[in-house]
Amino acid sequence: MPRPFARALALAAVAAVIPLASPGTAAADSVVIGGFPVQASAVPWTVAVASRDRFGGTRGGQFCGGVVIGRSTVLTAAHCMGEEALGGPVRELSDLAIIQGRSDLLASDGREIRVRDVTVNPDYSSRTNAGDFAVLTLASALPQGAVIPMAPMGDAAYRPGTSATVYGWGDTTGAGDYARALRGARVEVLPDATCQRAYPGSADGTYVPASMLCAGATGGGRDACQGDSGGPLVASGRLIGLVSWGSGCGQAASPGVYTRVSDVVRKLRPSR
Ligand code: 4AZ
Numbered sequence: 001m002p003r004p005f006a007r008a009l010a011l012a013a014v015a016a017v018i019p020l021a022s023p024g025t026a027a028a029d030s031v032v033i034g035g036f037p038v039q040a041s042a043v044p045w046t047v048a049v050a051s052r053d054r055f056g057g058t059r060g061g062q063f064c065g066g067v068v069i070g071r072s073t074v075l076t077a078a079h080c081m082g083e084e085a086l087g088g089p090v091r092e093l094s095d096l097a098i099i100q101g102r103s104d105l106l107a108s109d110g111r112e113i114r115v116r117d118v119t120v121n122p123d124y125s126s127r128t129n130a131g132d133f134a135v136l137t138l139a140s141a142l143p144q145g146a147v148i149p150m151a152p153m154g155d156a157a158y159r160p161g162t163s164a165t166v167y168g169w170g171d172t173t174g175a176g177d178y179a180r181a182l183r184g185a186r187v188e189v190l191p192d193a194t195c196q197r198a199y200p201g202s203a204d205g206t207y208v209p210a211s212m213l214c215a216g217a218t219g220g221g222r223d224a225c226q227g228d229s230g231g232p233l234v235a236s237g238r239l240i241g242l243v244s245w246g247s248g249c250g251q252a253a254s255p256g257v258y259t260r261v262s263d264v265v266r267k268l269r270p271s272r
Contacts, residue, residue: 032168033250034222035185040103040110044068045148045239046167046182046232048099049076049136050112054086059178060105065168065231066098067239069150071141074098074115075264076230077242078124081134090118100142103182105169114139121267129205130212132244132259134230135268151238153262162189164215164235166243166256170227174249178227185222189235190214190255198254204247211263213241216255224256225249233258 040046045068050061064080081090090096096118101110117137124131151157157164167184171177192207195214199207207214215233216223224231224243233241241258248254 032166032170032179032183032185032223032228033172033174033225034217035172035183038103038167038182038184040101040182043167043182043184043232043234044101044143044146047074048102048105048169049074049080049096049230050099051086051093051096053095054088054093059169059180060099060102061095061097062099062105062169063227064229065170065227065243066136067148067230067232067242068100068142068146069239070147071144072138074136074138075242076134076136077244077259078120078132078134079126079129079244080230081118081120082126090120096136098136098138100146105180111142113142123267127205128201128208129245129257130208130210131263131267132211133242133264148232148234148239149237150261150265151235151240152265155238155240155262157235157238157240158189158213158260158262160189160191162235162240163187164189164233164240166215166224166228166231166233166241166258168224168228168231168243170229170231170243171225171249174225176226185224187215187217187222187233187256189240190216195255195257199247199257205245205257207257209260211260212244213258213260214255215241215258216252217250218252220250220252223250224258
């Protein structure tokens, strides 16, 4: 099975292997499943997380998504920084970078900026997948216009029924067909109960409402997939989720699970 992107979660220090996605059965026309092409300039906060040393140059080294939340700060998924995803400890990756403002991974527009520091959420659980975020500090600052606001706790954008869009360069079919150019897919915020029923606890993970957000399309067909991890889920111009996990891609009974950004905001706030 082609597996350019690890689908299992691991903390740098924890070698637990948790299969994320069962073999996809999503529709062949469906990315990001069921998606549409997006110009990176229209979503300047969407970035590719890349290492050519580790993943080669055929996709510019892209292996995960990320989102710009400060001029020098990018959020991605904790599991993207794990040994299982990277094939070794992240500190051994000397060319970890983000690519911003570049739709086509093989083009040379936009910017490529080295990652100076990686902080994986210390509370990330590779068992449940709760707290799946990491903070990347960039070696140089992006323009303020590239920064997207994070929706705080209680923001109406988290309400079930809200229309949201997920962005990424991930698998467009569930069969390992990775996008060369950025795509978006329209999904809907779903009630926690939907994901609690779908993911009561298995080797894939456990839906934890406080730190996860459930989103998908009624009837399936539109979803994030492998390679989209760490990328943004946006509603009403605000960041509400990071692509995290799910069972397969685009299947009606298995919605996408996202890191709940209000929980990230809470954890990043300096405690008094
Ligand atoms: C993954 O393996 C993955 N359908 C990401 C998102 C989803 C499933 C798997 C959601 O990175």
